[in-house]
Amino acid sequence: MPAFWRAWLYQLDPFTRLISGMVTTELHGRPVSCAPAEYNRFQAPANQTCGEYMAPFFERGGLGYLVDNATRACEYCAYKIGDEFYSTFSMSFDTRWRDLGIFLAFIGSNLIILFLASRYLNYNRR
Numbered sequence: 001m002p003a004f005w006r007a008w009l010y011q012l013d014p015f016t017r018l019i020s021g022m023v024t025t026e027l028h029g030r031p032v033s034c035a036p037a038e039y040n041r042f043q044a045p046a047n048q049t050c051g052e053y054m055a056p057f058f059e060r061g062g063l064g065y066l067v068d069n070a071t072r073a074c075e076y077c078a079y080k081i082g083d084e085f086y087s088t089f090s091m092s093f094d095t096r097w098r099d100l101g102i103f104l105a106f107i108g109s110n111l112i113i114l115f116l117a118s119r120y121l122n123y124n125r126r
Helices: 003-012 014-027 050-059 082-087 093-120
Strands: 040-043 073-077
Touching (some): 014 082, 014 093
8 A cells, every 4th residue: 555545544444443442352461372383483593592592582572482492493473462463553452442432433423424414415306
């Protein structure tokens, strides 16, 4: 999507608010366990274990977890809890009620516009 549209259209879309509220409510605080096919596999450098190699990454706030710290064949899962997943999409659990309010205001405003249009617009005149 071009940057011009992405800057404001994403925030204007009411579907964004609906999805944000549903995703954050469902995934908040939920532990994530990756399936074996979802692991990112790589080799640690020589003379280092996975835990030693990845320690600086996790110390600087890196997300996810390692399956086994003691080996050179590393299996990394990108998320440890559900909050880490939706934070990459700029969603927040703290704004779920605000998002619901915005979505309901969108529905309400559409119903008001529909009522007013059906009341005052008449295209059957000849």
